[in-house]
Amino acid sequence: MKRARRGVITLAVGIIAAMPAAQGQYAKLDSATIQQIAAMLPANPAGVGVPCTNRVTWKPLAGRFNREIAEAEVLLKAPFPAWSDDAYLDYSRTGSRQQGEKMLHARQDELMPLVLAECVEGRGRFVERIALVLDGLATQKSWTLPAHDVKLDSFTGRRYFVELNSADLAHTIAETLYLMGDWLPQATRVRAMDALQKRIFAPMRASYENDKGQSWLHVKSNWNAVCLKGVTGAALAVLPDRKDRALFVAGAKYYINYYRMGFGDDGYASEGMGYWNYGFSHYAEMREDLLRATKGKIDLFSDPKMRKVALFGAQFPMLPGNAADFGDAHFMVRPDGNLMSYINQVFNLGLKEDTSEATHAHASLTWLMMQDFPNPASQIHNATGSGKFGVSLIGLRTYYPDAGVLVSRPDVGGRLAVTIKAGGNTSHSHDDIGSFAIGLGATQPVGDPGGPSYYTSQTFSKDRLQSRLINSFGHPVPVIDGKLQLDATHVHAPVLRRSFTQSQDSISIDMSSAYDSPHLRRLTRTMVYRRQGTGSVKIEDSFDLTAPTEIEEALPTHGTWSRLDAQTLLFTAKNERLRVLIDAPGGFNVVQERINEYGNPFTLVGLHITMKRSGKVKLLFVPE
Numbered sequence: 001m002k003r004a005r006r007g008v009i010t011l012a013v014g015i016i017a018a019m020p021a022a023q024g025q026y027a028k029l030d031s032a033t034i035q036q037i038a039a040m041l042p043a044n045p046a047g048v049g050v051p052c053t054n055r056v057t058w059k060p061l062a063g064r065f066n067r068e069i070a071e072a073e074v075l076l077k078a079p080f081p082a083w084s085d086d087a088y089l090d091y092s093r094t095g096s097r098q099q100g101e102k103m104l105h106a107r108q109d110e111l112m113p114l115v116l117a118e119c120v121e122g123r124g125r126f127v128e129r130i131a132l133v134l135d136g137l138a139t140q141k142s143w144t145l146p147a148h149d150v151k152l153d154s155f156t157g158r159r160y161f162v163e164l165n166s167a168d169l170a171h172t173i174a175e176t177l178y179l180m181g182d183w184l185p186q187a188t189r190v191r192a193m194d195a196l197q198k199r200i201f202a203p204m205r206a207s208y209e210n211d212k213g214q215s216w217l218h219v220k221s222n223w224n225a226v227c228l229k230g231v232t233g234a235a236l237a238v239l240p241d242r243k244d245r246a247l248f249v250a251g252a253k254y255y256i257n258y259y260r261m262g263f264g265d266d267g268y269a270s271e272g273m274g275y276w277n278y279g280f281s282h283y284a285e286m287r288e289d290l291l292r293a294t295k296g297k298i299d300l301f302s303d304p305k306m307r308k309v310a311l312f313g314a315q316f317p318m319l320p321g322n323a324a325d326f327g328d329a330h331f332m333v334r335p336d337g338n339l340m341s342y343i344n345q346v347f348n349l350g351l352k353e354d355t356s357e358a359t360h361a362h363a364s365l366t367w368l369m370m371q372d373f374p375n376p377a378s379q380i381h382n383a384t385g386s387g388k389f390g391v392s393l394i395g396l397r398t399y400y401p402d403a404g405v406l407v408s409r410p411d412v413g414g415r416l417a418v419t420i421k422a423g424g425n426t427s428h429s430h431d432d433i434g435s436f437a438i439g440l441g442a443t444q445p446v447g448d449p450g451g452p453s454y455y456t457s458q459t460f461s462k463d464r465l466q467s468r469l470i471n472s473f474g475h476p477v478p479v480i481d482g483k484l485q486l487d488a489t490h491v492h493a494p495v496l497r498r499s500f501t502q503s504q505d506s507i508s509i510d511m512s513s514a515y516d517s518p519h520l521r522r523l524t525r526t527m528v529y530r531r532q533g534t535g536s537v538k539i540e541d542s543f544d545l546t547a548p549t550e551i552e553e554a555l556p557t558h559g560t561w562s563r564l565d566a567q568t569l570l571f572t573a574k575n576e577r578l579r580v581l582i583d584a585p586g587g588f589n590v591v592q593e594r595i596n597e598y599g600n601p602f603t604l605v606g607l608h609i610t611m612k613r614s615g616k617v618k619l620l621f622v623p624e
Contacts (some may be wrong), residue, residue, distance in 0.1 A: 013030050017594075027211035029250045037253075038246035040294040045245060047178030047237035048274065048292065049369035052119035061372060065116045072117035080132055083140050088155060091146035095457030102144035108137060108169050109185045112365045115176050118183070130180065131188040134173065138195035139187075145167050147457070160199040161213055164223065168364065170200040170352040174234035175365050175411055196234060204231050217255045219263035222279025228252045228259075229286035233366060236293050241298045245293075252286060253298065257376025259283065260306060262426065264402030267308025269277055269316070271428040271449070272329030276312050281367070288370050288378065290591060295319035296377035301346065312605055313340050314351060315398045318407050324437035324448060328428040331450030331558060331600060332443070338363055342370070346378050349393055351386065373505070381590040395506055396531075402426065404495045408505040408529040415441045416535035416623050419528045421508040422495050425488040431465065431472040433485055433493045433514040434525045438537055438578065440623055445571040445578040449474055449556040452598030459598070469597040470515075472603055478541060479552040480517040488514065496524065504530045537621040544614045553588075553607040553617055556595075561605055565591060570624075577624035582607060585615040 025031070048367050050605045087103040110133050118126040138142070143166035144154040153159040154166075162170075173192055177184070216223040228251070235248035259279065263269060263377055263477040269276035287300035299306055313335035317323040321334050373504035398407040405421030420436040430451070437447030452459060452469065465471045465487065485491070498509040508526040515523065522544040528538045543551065556562075559573030569580045569590070582588060589608040594601065609617060 004292045008611065012427070012615060016287050022337050026208050026250075026464055028210055028254055030246070033094065033253075034243065034246045034250045036292070037249045037298075038243045040297050041236075041242050041245055041249070041331070042293070045178070045238050045240060046293070047175045047180065047233070047369070048289070048366045049373040051181045052122060052179050052183060052440060053181055055122055057249070057373075058119050058122065062120055064122050064372065068116040069115040069120065071113035075110055075114060076126070080110070080136055083107070083136070085141070089152075091457070092150075092152065095488040097455060100500045103465070104143075104145065104165065105149075107133070107140070111137075111172055111176055112368075115365060116368070117178055119179055124183070127180075127183055128132050130176070133186050134176065134184070134188050134192045137169070137173065138191045140273070143199055144454075148408060148456070154199075162200060162203055162231060164226050166199060167227040167234075169230075170196055171230040171233040171237070171300070172365050174237035175369070178237045179369075183222075187478055193238065196238065199232055200234060201239070204251070206246070208247060218258055218275065220276050222259070222262075222282070223362040224259040224262075225256065225279045225283040225286070228256055229289070231288045232286055236289055249290060249293065249298070251459070253289065256283070256300065258285070259606065260303065263305065263309050264307075264424070265308075265398065266311055266400040266402040267305065267426050268316075268400035268403040270327070270424045270426040272325065272333070273313070273316060273323045273335065274325075274329040274333045274451070275327075275428055276277045276309075276316075277339060280309065280312070281336060281339045284339060285364070285370070285597055289366075291377045292375050295405070298375075298455055303323050305617075307347075309341050310347070311393065314349060314393055316407060316419075318419050318437075318439045319408055319415070321418070322439045323408075323446065324419035324421075324439075324444075325450035326419075326432060326435060326448055326450035327425075327430055328435075330453060331489050332603075333450070338367060338371070342491060343380075350573075351393075375474040378487065382520055384447075396502070396507060397500055399500070401500070404493065404509065404579055406498070406505065406507050406527070409447075411531050412536055414531060416537065416621075417567075418527065418529050418537045420506075420507060420509075422493045423488075423491070427460075429488055429491070430470045430475065431485040431488045432475045432477065432511055433472075433488050433491055434477045435475045435538075436527065436539065438498075438621055440573075440576045443574040443576050444560075445559050445573040446555050446557050446577055447476055449558070449602045450600060452600060456598075469599050469600055470596055474554070474556060474595050474602070476554050476556055477511070477514075478523070479554070480515050480520055480523070481549050483513040483517045485516055503532060504528060517549070519545050519549045521546060533624050539619040541617045542614075543611055543616070549611045550612070551611050551617065553584075553609065553619070555605040556602050556609070557605060558602045561603065579622050579624060581620040581622070582620055583616075583618040583620075584609045584618075586610060586612065 084103050087099040090099040114126045114130045144163050145165045146164040147154055177192060216227050230551045232248050232252040236247050239245045280429040290298040325331050325333055403424030405424055407419045409417050411622040417439040425439050434447045437444050468474045491514050492515055494510050496510050498507040506528045508524055511523045511525050524542045526540045557571050559571055561569055564570050567582050569576045591606045593604045595604055
């Protein structure tokens with residue numbers, strides 16, 4: 001096998017005729033800006049890291065990818081997973097995403113271990129399989145997740161468009177072409193580039209020309225960051241024409257502002273920790289791509305607001321590895337270890353890093369290259385005076401004033417914490433005005449149950465709020481006269497007052513507008529968190545009513561519970577024990593219901609109270 005050290009150059013020559021230079025007018029992109037960016041870019045395209053032909057650089061990494069080598073060796077012994085029309089079309093028939101996505105990932109997920117194994121070894125034993133995978137991916141019917149191809153445009157080849165999976169896959173393919181260079185057969189390289197052109201680059205150029213065609217360009221959510229990262233990284237890695245690459249960089253710079261608009265000025269991530277892991281890891285990766293390509297001239301962390309967003313993973317957890325799982329976040333989701341490591345290094349935070357495999361949710365081929373081939377420009381903030389945040393970054397509390405979200409933490413050595421929210425609701429949110437989560441050590445005995453473990457066709461449809469996991473029924477908020485909360489994305493629940501001291505935090509939320517109940521004049525929820533001793537959390541709901549009203553307070557748990565006496569319940573989770581002392585007018589009845597929707601089973605402990613007139617329900621949580 002011929003192994004030239006000019007891999008990327010040969011690739012460019014082979015396909016340059018298929019790659020038109022950026023030209024013409026663009027709806028939102030200024031031609032002068034494109035020219036300025038082009039002057040920043042190198043003459044030849046480049047991905048992250050160095051090509052595998054650079055044996056001097058790659059050989060020292062031999063022990064770094066032992067796991068990937070073992071995975072690649074297993075793949076060599078197995079047939080390449082077949083494309084299945086039946087699996088892809090299962091979503092169209094049943095609304096289930098699992099079969100189609102499993103089939104797609106079984107094929108495309110082979111690239112990363114195979115490429116890393118070959119780059120480390122450099123012996124050629126994985127090249128044939130890599131070429132087989134690339135050929136298969138280039139010719140398969142769709143790169144699009146079935147749930148995003150509702151009209152089957154991609155499946156039938158009527159129209160290719162960019163979405164989450166196709167963008168990420170394009171970046172992986174482009175990085176593979178960059179790393180492998182002439183080690184791959186010329187026919188495979190041309191076939192892969194032709195697929196990138198038809199499925200990704202051509203649709204994106206058209207969208208940049210008319211500001212249409214890709215709805216996510218204007219979406220204020222993780223879709224925007226994920227898709228822009230994929231197409232921009234792919235363009236920088238393989239497009240031979242510098243001005244063509246500049247078009248994609250200009251598009252990223254302009255349209256990433258929609259992702260930015262999805263956050264409050266306080267940096268709160270309304271989509272929750274899980275989606276911050278997902279979306280912001282792609283934002284950080286695109287930041288790295290642009291930094292490298294422009295030698296530090298374009299830095300997405302230069303925006304003060306996005307620096308606040310970058311710190312969400314450090315500032316939102318109420319205890320180490322323990323963050324509230326509001327919205328669609330999985331129960332007990334943790335900040336992603338790879339992303340936190342990057343942010344820790346870039347901002348010189350001095351945080352103790354979590355290297356557990358369970359937190360490495362985002363570990364793409366390009367991300368691993370970022371880790372193993374660090375970019376000095378990534379440390380630009382340390383060099384320009386952002387300073388070292390240190391332990392004061394965390395402190396006793398984090399308050400997000402725009403969202404009305406408070407995270408209260410114990411003093412050093414304490415184990416009880418709480419997070420409560422007044423708002424901050426967007427597309428991935430639930431009806432959860434006033435929801436809270438109580439952290440005790442490494443678990444949450446009581447509080448918000450978190451979101452789905454998987455999605456179906458109903459999850460983001462008009463029937464989304466029929467789910468008791470997503471509507472307010474399954475959350476630690478009242479049901480009033482059988483009425484659940486209104487759609488939280490249309491509700492503003494003002495914070496009436498708040499007080500923060502060394503010994504305690506308190507916040508009062510007017511939840512009245514979250515309900516359409518004929519007898520409710522006003523509902524105020526007050527949380528008081530005390531740090532003395534082992535700590536305590538008091539939730540007090542004050543009801544102003546015009547007539548006798550049935551109230552049900554909810555205490556969701558993923559653990560177990562028991563009633564100790566007339567006024568006390570005990571919740572147990574992972575050997576942590578939390579007592580709840582309940583003070584309700586006229587007493588209360590306790591009922592439980594097992595809820596198991598979207599793969600997130602939990603127990604809802606309900607306190608049924610008959611309010612004959614206005615009054616207060618007080619819940620005092622104290623660890624044993």
